[in-house]
Amino acid sequence: MRFVTAAYLRRDWLVWSSYRFAAIWQLAAVTAVVVGVAFAGHWIVTRASVYNGSKNYASFALAGLAFTDALLSGLTGPSQAVRDGQTSGTLEPICLTPVHAWQFIVGSSVFQIILAFIRAMLLLFAAILFLGYWHHANVPAAVLVFVPALLTFLGLGLLASAFTIVIKQGQPVVAGYIALSGLLGGTLIPVALLPAWVQALSQLLPLTHALTGLRLALAGRGFGDVGQSIGVLVVMALVFLPLGLIAATKATQRARREGSLVVY
């Protein structure tokens, strides 16, 4: 798998870096987000208790945006990889190699996940350096929240890729889920401000638990405070990752039976 992943990383780096303007644009976007959110955050004032340990709205929103981007790359990456393979015609030659379908899907997603992680880190470091946030962050706790959260989203991403392989259009499913997560998962709107029944609904979303845990870890809280988030996310990862792997494998088998591997 390491060998295969290295191949995908190299390929995706070469493709990404060949779009020079887009690469520069992504860096510019990080700067714009930090400046924009810090500026807008001054006008949004509410009870500090709703921010999961963040000291103001700007730090709440920046952490939300950074981690939502990083985590949702695990969701969007797999189906995007399949879609790219279908439209570019490279899916069939890749399926002819001795690589398993899930290896191709996960391998093709790794670069996008790393890229989103780097964007998130740039955003967080910019906020630490220029806005003075999170100087006492509990990094090991953040890692322990982030890893199962990413694996959960990767599992969901594999499920979405199965949709893309079978019905050829997985993006609407992913887009709907992202919209729902963005609204209810606490990226920009504190969950505590939502109506009680919506709060209950938001507890079903992995993003809610991931962002709660990550914000608490950034605020320097201990494992006692983030433990619940880690526990929920580990359970979700244990459910969705195998489910996603099975779904992607079954979907590929079905596409092979239907002869629709590269149909889009």
Place this chain on the structure above:
Amino acid sequence: MNAVEARGVRKAFRRVNGLRDTFRRAESDIALAGVDLSVSEGEVFGLLGPNGAGKTTFIKILCGLVIADEGKVRIAGHDISEGPAARRAIGVVYGDERSFHWRLSVRENLRFFARLYRIPPRRANARIEELISLVGLQHAADRRMLGFSSGMKQRASVARGLLHDPAVVLMDEPTRMLDPIGAFELHSLIKNRIAAQGRTVLIATNLMAEAEVLCDRLMLIDRGREMFTGTVDEFRSAFRHETVYRFQVEGPVSIVLDKLPGVTGVHGARLEGAGAGAAELVVTFDGQVSALPMIIRLMVDSDLEIMSCAKEEVSLDEVFRAAVNEQQEAICVS
């Protein structure tokens, strides 16, 4: 041991025209109706048929991209359902241009696929150099494939198909996008470099000339059914039922022209280029009956001077058309 062995391969595809068909039992189109195939090691085998005959489906089943509804496929001793192990024995060359990462160079594309085949980097680099040289892309090896011509992309596809040194190479209409010069070069490459190395090559094509130049044996399929398997000569005689001779003659042609239909086996005769000098008499007769001596005797007895006599060579394309028409007529009658 046969390099390629297929037994009773059947495949039907569901015909889904709209949303309603997604949720009900839709009709199916039969792509392959129980095809058998045996290709020996080192043989160059042609899979012929008109568009929609089922060639591409068969190739995809042979390489494992499509799973057959029924039947067994073995490639170089591996059951294709074994997956990765069987796929290592197969190299596929597409006729479709869309199978590369166009923003990468051909060298980077080959490096990527070499890793997927788990070829160690040092060996992969040497192999890539060898293949780039084999297909004549040294001058463009580090250029993005965006600017490649169809011929260059096709050559890159050949290089990728050979990357992991497969025992069996499957080619799906490899010259479809090529001009005559590009097609000629690719034919030379297949014949002199790929097949000469002892690989088994199976080429799906609807170009009879291609099959004639390259193939030891061929199979003709139409509408998913095997119509013929044999050598090119056997194919020609199986579907070519008439023989045509052209005679350059001088003398009383019209008398002979009237008498010719009475000769046993003669299907028809016509005059071409009649004028003051020699005329050309075209006689068509049953290929199974040797009518030629009787025709010549009739001409001599009628005081017709025969200046020359030549058998009209029929191109394989004409035989192919005849074969396909014959099959379609048979289907219409039944």
